[in-house]
Amino acid sequence: MRLKSVYKSLFKKYGAQHWWPAESPFEVMVGAILTQNTAWSNVEKALSNIKQAGALSPHTILKTEHEDLASWLRPSGYFNIKAIRLKSFCRWYIQHDLYDGLKRQHSLKLRELLLSVKGIGPETADDILLYAFNRKIFVIDAYTRRIFYRLGIVDESLDYENLRSLFENELHSEEIKLFNEFHALIVIHAKQVCKKKPDCESCCLRSICQCKGLTV
């Protein structure tokens, strides 16, 4: 159980993160799309603009002019394509009877449905599954790849689906709370420590890590 021991170390150091920071499942979904390759601090500004316009609902977003929607999204970058992605997601969300319609689907079916939306790839889909629909799905991101490769636990060549099943197989008997916290802890740890190599000395994972302070 190497994965769980990493989890324990991270949890001991950083504590519970209580993700996803949002007031509703729909806000989680919007945030998941807006944070694609984008710093969360920028997403907060865009979300704040949408809320200030009173537009944080699928119907309202859908009937908003592209120029207006894009102007709200401007701080989060890629505002033109994200405006299109947000609308196509809202159209899909309404067609499937919103949260109450979708929540009845089995996790893998729901994942297929999410992936059928233009602009939603595997990571965004899994963010939504885990943090909006409370499903036991492990989210893989660039941090997860980097950290667990440095630790010497995973192979560099594994693609998204193989990595996800590796994590889910080893953690299948754990509670969903672990899935929720684990991904959040990986992100927090990567932002606070792993970026600065000198901090390897004080890293809570140094006893397992094989990077030896070198950039990998």
Next chain:
DNA sequence: ACCCAGGGTCATA
């Protein structure tokens, strides 16, 4: 000035 952020799509070989 340069690098990258809680990615995804599309065209090309």
Next chain:
DNA sequence: TATGACCATGGG
């Protein structure tokens, strides 16, 4: 299957 171009703002 596997690269590369493209999308774009803001903080370090």
